[in-house]
Amino acid sequence: MKPIPIHAFNPGPYTGAGNWTYLIRGRVTTLIDAGTGEPQHLEALEQALDGATLAQVLVTHGHTDHASGVMALAAKFPGVRFLKMPWPERDGRWPAPWEPLSEGSAITAGDDTLTAVHTPGHAPDHLCFWHAESRTLFCGDLAQKGTTIYIPPNLQGDLMAYLTSLERVLALQPARLLPAHGPVIDDPERVLRGYIEHRGEREAQIIALLRGGERTPEAMVEHLYRGLKETLVPMARESVLAHLLKLEREGRARRSAASAPGASAPKGDAAHPLDAAREEHAWHIIEP
Numbered sequence: 001m002k003p004i005p006i007h008a009f010n011p012g013p014y015t016g017a018g019n020w021t022y023l024i025r026g027r028v029t030t031l032i033d034a035g036t037g038e039p040q041h042l043e044a045l046e047q048a049l050d051g052a053t054l055a056q057v058l059v060t061h062g063h064t065d066h067a068s069g070v071m072a073l074a075a076k077f078p079g080v081r082f083l084k085m086p087w088p089e090r091d092g093r094w095p096a097p098w099e100p101l102s103e104g105s106a107i108t109a110g111d112d113t114l115t116a117v118h119t120p121g122h123a124p125d126h127l128c129f130w131h132a133e134s135r136t137l138f139c140g141d142l143a144q145k146g147t148t149i150y151i152p153p154n155l156q157g158d159l160m161a162y163l164t165s166l167e168r169v170l171a172l173q174p175a176r177l178l179p180a181h182g183p184v185i186d187d188p189e190r191v192l193r194g195y196i197e198h199r200g201e202r203e204a205q206i207i208a209l210l211r212g213g214e215r216t217p218e219a220m221v222e223h224l225y226r227g228l229k230e231t232l233v234p235m236a237r238e239s240v241l242a243h244l245l246k247l248e249r250e251g252r253a254r255r256s257a258a259s260a261p262g263a264s265a266p267k268g269d270a271a272h273p274l275d276a277a278r279e280e281h282a283w284h285i286i287e288p
């Protein structure tokens with residue numbers, strides 16, 4: 001299998017240099033990830049197709065930079081199919097005739113077979129696509145060289161699920177990862193183990209801050225991300241919250257009712273992660 005990387009031409013504060021999509025030519029010509037519909041992406045794709053018909057687009061997850069290009073692709077390549085794991089709360093944003101994929105789905109791509117690997121954490125619908133013969137994993141936003149992956153509880157991100165997904169992918173023993181951002185990862189084990197280690201270190205720091213009396217993600221961000229650009233603070237806050245929610249699920253931390261000035265009291269089931277994402281809480285460590 002010789003996937004052709006095609007840049008999506010969508011640089012930005014959240015996408016870095018922009019996304020990679022991958023074209024697999026053959027009997028069932030397949031594009032992995034849809035990009036955002038930039039005209040330059042469509043042109044580059046048309047060039048790489050070199051007269052072949054685009055049969056299907058496999059989308060790793062429903063985030064804008066991976067999925068929003070489906071309308072432009074549908075307009076340019078009539079008859080193309082779109083496949084992803086359903087994310088009911090979000091898929092309606094990208095009006096395409098989505099066909100559902102699930103864990104273990106076998107998909108003919110080019111002249112080969114890919115297997116869908118459900119890898120939630122960054123997003124609940126996140127799929128990687130595994131080509132067993134070449135031990136290649138199209139890894140979407142599971143990994144990116146030189147940086148950690150954003151886990152947003154606000155968008156159903158889940159750190160515990162992410163760590164499990166990393167272990168699952170490690171068990172596949174991939175030879176290379178083709179990510180949606182950044183260069184090819186040819187040392188997957190080192191990168192994935194590095195992520196697990198990093199999260200362990202970050203968790204230890206957060207536990208220390210809780211013990212030291214810090215009560216809110218905002219206060220912790222100031223300790224953990226010194227000199228962070230103002231525009232990136234909300235993302236850092238989400239990342240800290242992801243750790244707190246993991247600790248809560250493990251029975252190692254708890255949150256009490258609103259304490260921050262001006263914060264509204266939690267309504268209904270305060271244990272729901274989305275409430276935690278929206279509401280202000282004071283967090284406490286539970287000592288064994």
Ligand SMILES: [Zn+2]
Pocket residue numbers: 061063122123141
């Ligand atoms: Zn994403």
